[in-house]
Amino acid sequence: MKKYFLLLVTLIGLNQVMNAQEDNYLWLEEIDSQKSLEFVNAQNKATLEELTAEDDYQSMFDNSLAIYNSSEKLVYPAILGDFAYSFWQDKNHVRGIWRRSSLESYTSGNPVWETLLDLDELSKKEGKKWVYKGSNGLYPDYNRFLIQLSNGGGDAVFIKEFDVNKKQFIENGFSIDDTKGGVNYVDENTLVVASDFGEGTVTTSGYPRQVKLWKRGTLLKDAQLIYEGETTDVGTWGFVFRDGSQAYTMITQASTFFTNRNFVWHNNKAIFLDIPDDAMPSNILNNQFIIQLKSDWSVNSKTYKTGALISLNFTELLKGNKEIQLIIEPDEFSSITQVSTTKNKLLISLLTNVKSELYIYSFNNEKWSSEKVNAPDFGSIYIAGTNELSDDYFFEFTNFTTPSTMYFADASKNTFETYKSLPAYFDGSKYEIQQHKAKSKDGTMVPYFMVSAKGMKYDGSNPTLIYAYGGYEISEIPYYASTIGVSWLDKGGVYVVANIRGGGEYGPKWHQDGMKEKRQNVFDDLYGVTEDLISRKVSSPKHLGIMGGSNGGLLVGVAFTQRPDLYNAVVCQVPLLDMQRFNKLLAGASWIGEYGNPDIPEEWEYLKKYSPYHNLKKGIDYPEVFFVTSTRDDRVHPGHARKMVAKMNDMGYKTYYYENTEGGHAGSSTNDQRAKSHALKFSYLLKKLK
Template sequence: QRGTALEQAKPIFTGDKTSVAVSGWVLFDDKTPLSLVTEAHTFYTASQYVYQDGKLIGLPLPQDAEIKGYFKGKLFIELKSDLTNKDGNFKQGAVVYADVADLIAQKAKFSLFVSPTQTASIAQLSFSKSAIFVNWLDNVKSKLVRYEQDEKGAWQSTQVPFEANGALTVMDVEQDSDDFFVNYTSFLEPSSLYTVNAKTLNPKKIKGMPQQFAADKFKTEQYFATSKDGTKVPYFVVMAKDLKLDGTNPTLLYGYGGFEVSLRPSYSATIGKNWLEQGGVYVLSNIRGGGEYGPAWHQAALKQNRHKAYEDFEAIAEDLIARKITSSKHLGIQGGSNGGLLMGAAFTRRPDLYNAVVCQVPLLDMFRFNKLLAGASWMGEYGNPDIPEEWAYIKTYSPYHNLHKDVHYPKVFFTTSTRDDRVHPGHARKMVAKMKDMGIDVLYYENIEGGHAGAADNNQAAELNSMAFAYLLQQLR
């Protein structure tokens, strides 16, 4: 109970020391609380328990499935791999549900709620008093759909009327109400807040951020590049409406490609003022490793397949050049954290392809990443370098181990923070020291504050951004 001294509290569950995390949490449907305990064995696998009447009961769920919600006595889960059982065959990325009472009794009967398509994945699930809302990502464009069960138990769907070219985020959905909020944005439209009623589906704009740059002078296009293995990889280009396709446009290609994180269209006054209005082209890549097409898109670049994400990124760079939007001389790239690893791999794999690299709070020494700070928890993503056969594929892209003295590299700008408690600043420090020892020209900035964000306040963020854009314009214009 609240206020009980810790030494008097009764332990409910103790996780194994080799697990990544243990947590207790509560889900609510319209009436009943459901107390859960989760033991995450790795970043992507977990065991789930219900705590009821002083007992802990394991739930018969796939360890790689993710609990998405609790609605009218049923537990909804998203599948990260195919599930075949007596109830049927359920696709990877589908959301299925079962009665909680049956799960507790170990007699679960799963039913399909929604399933992904070749182009559409499930970005978000939200549960109101009377309906379930699915935020679909269809070719990286958001679509919000309401689902209600009819008298026969069949799910009926209705789309909420929002523009298709932006990104939606559903907010503040409560299961005792039918009102909620939606944030809508795009590359050229500032973030706007709408209120939506789950019954009428009539969005009403409450307030929007003001325009901070001349967005009417620019346009957004979506293209698809063909990766080395034939996979079509989407990317967005934000550029001037009167852009000349002569290969001379300063172009910034941004990427991440990991941990099932989807990069969606979003408004940035910083990019608008400091890049687009300065004559630059901005490109957002949707490479494998992200979640743009569901779990399969992420898993396609895990561990020994990490190179797929890097091949996707290179394919987009080459496609930009083929379209004469830019050329290698005018092409710069940027990414942070796992995206910083992407930057390191990009310029060591294909130094000829880029003329500027902004590598922020990066992972770079992949032989020791699991020894530093939170690194051990990411072995589900990259593999374990202490296992020889796994190090054999990790070392093929580890940026620190793929530097060569006789290779001409673009002048890279590394940034990190002394107080980064997620990715150790030692990664960037070691990389820069090694490059300097090899006589390679390099730029380095280490902020003493800011943690993994690299900046502690708006003034520091402005200073960091101004350095990055000044560097990019110096290298590419």
């Protein structure tokens, strides 16, 4: 048996070597090699020369930059102690400032901001391209923070301790270099840390597999190890849940992207929490441990359904007992998009037929009760900020044509008032929003939104852009399309958002029906929406384009290789395209739970059927695709886009390509870079589809 196993491993290894030898473009995976960068520069030059010469390029750049730099943007507050904190970028703060306002000043609607950290000054001083990636504060006074900064915008961050009263980094304070882990304060002198602690302490996905408690004044290498996951896991992290003044140090071991083993560090040991591996812990409120189920859970002679939000008595759970309360059980056309807490209340944003509703839940007499917030409808609601010391909170309402509005609310009274609205960047009254459903190949009805001019002619000639994602249970919901309004709608375009499977619009099952061997459903859903637009004479293939990023980049990459007859323009952003090697590049191994493992022959069988890189053929009438990526993307390797372009070019196909030298997976770090990328993409779309 052992000999057979070794022979099998050898054969698989030889097969992988042979496949690697057949790939003539592996050299483009060398991110910063001279040869790779010469290729990138040549592609960039050709694309920039052509697209920046388009008539609308400069106006779209100027208009989008003005929107990105506008002083009228909504400020999403992190309410901590007596202050509201925010990060801000504009034309005078290119890399941005981290700032705060007194809570009283902020809630008045006229905040007076105090700059704490100027990233432009710091970048100039240190010769780095610093990008702000967030912060964690020290409860309850929040006079110290752990600031996360990325050099160039990648996921890996430098973490340094900062004194907000002195407005400076703390000399000899806590500091960690270049990590994809994370840190949280347990108390003033203790951190829970997940990081790369040296050889053998990261997973094959590049994330930490050890969690430690680090005491102030000691070396990180001497920190106390409290949990260690497996090398083959996605990663293991530590964090802190707060229930009022009570803090719990939590540990999550992610075996896959969608499964976790959860622990709490209690009485100097890691206590396993006996909940389903695919459940998603959310918060602890009034000793109720709140989790969302991703599959049915039968316990205590009762079954709680997939998608339900439930709570467990936390102190009893630590003893191994399960005292469970049902909070909400969405139906087949609903899903929970956000769960937040105030001091005493639970806030839930619920998506019903891809439109948001907001609810307040209270826990009294061992039962949950709810009230609906009378918020605006036919749009999206985002809980924008909560206060752990009161029941005040902020929420935002938005849809495609109505400027986003933030509201200041009181969960204890179920009241709210307008706080601030965005200005109208385009005349939304000229457009209408419709919601339709299209039939996919297997008969599933797939919802989509369409934004178009009132009185539009249904003659098949309208330039139409479809945006979709279709993965990781991420829902695509209405939002105020300010830059799309000025660059696309106002130029005669139709904008469509497709709510295809793989997303979370209809709950966990909607996602699960697009995973692994079922992934063709995702692509068929997109084709169903496209064909519905054609059959209703909204547009035609000559005038149809698609756009997607990351997993959405894979989606549109598959679409133009499987159905080149449907589209005349494709914007493929920070994409996965080589599905044979995705698990070997950067964080790719962490996505096996979504796509499958190409190193397992039966799983490669379904992956190779759609892998865009492997399904390119000569002599096909492909659209001239525009690929966009970033040199500093340390999540999805830029080699995916580079190799696809090189292979297509060598087959004789024209492509467009733009690789920003920084920006990480977001593609851009500054507003100027965002405006440039936006103007390039929409210049391309107008060129191809009008």
